[in-house]
Amino acid sequence: MDQPTFNNLSESILIRLGYPDELMIYTNNLTEAEQLLQQHLPNLILIDLYLDQSKSISLIKKNNKIHPDAHIIVLLAQQETSLLFDAIQAGVQGYIFHEHTEAEILNHIKTILRGGAPIHCALAQYILSHQLNFNNTRSTTAINHPIHLTAIESDILNLILDGLSPQQIAQQIIVPLYIIEGYIKNIYQKIACL
Structure with a gap:
């Protein structure tokens, strides 16, 4: 799934879950993302691990220190199980696969927001x-x-x-x-x- 398509899909899902459009912020730059996380109090963070895996994992760890109550969900390919394990070790609360349907993405986000975690x-x-x-x-x-x-x-x-x-x-x-x-x-x- 390309980034603009995923951004549109995730925005649509989050609006259905009650997140106001004007409070959603997107960036494809991890340095900018880190700055945004220092300036805002996020509730839900979606990180595409394809941007830069090591920097993304580092960003997850940093965010958990700054905003321990924020829900972090990573986006990755289904066959990337060891990378997903690394992300969980870094402190993510869930994941979405590029291959997931809109319904699956919605269900995973709902599971995370109600305090659970997805597993396959x-x-x-x-x-x-x-x-x-x-x-x-x-x-x-x-x-x-x-x-x-x-x-x-x-x-x-x-x-x-x-x-x-x-x-x-x-x-x-x-x-x-x-x-x-x-x-x-x-x-x-x-x-x-x-």
């Missing part, structure tokens, strides 16, 4: 394999610290691997969806603490 099969597999790699290597480097998942968090990731959505998991174990989304958000927070 490849990310669940990546998180679980991160655990396996740690258990097999027992390295002492900071990068290889384990993610201390609870039994329910591991179960949720495995059910995502089995092809269930968070909604289906909530129905299967008979709990409200927000509880499942809360567990997923908790997994994000554990990754951010690595």
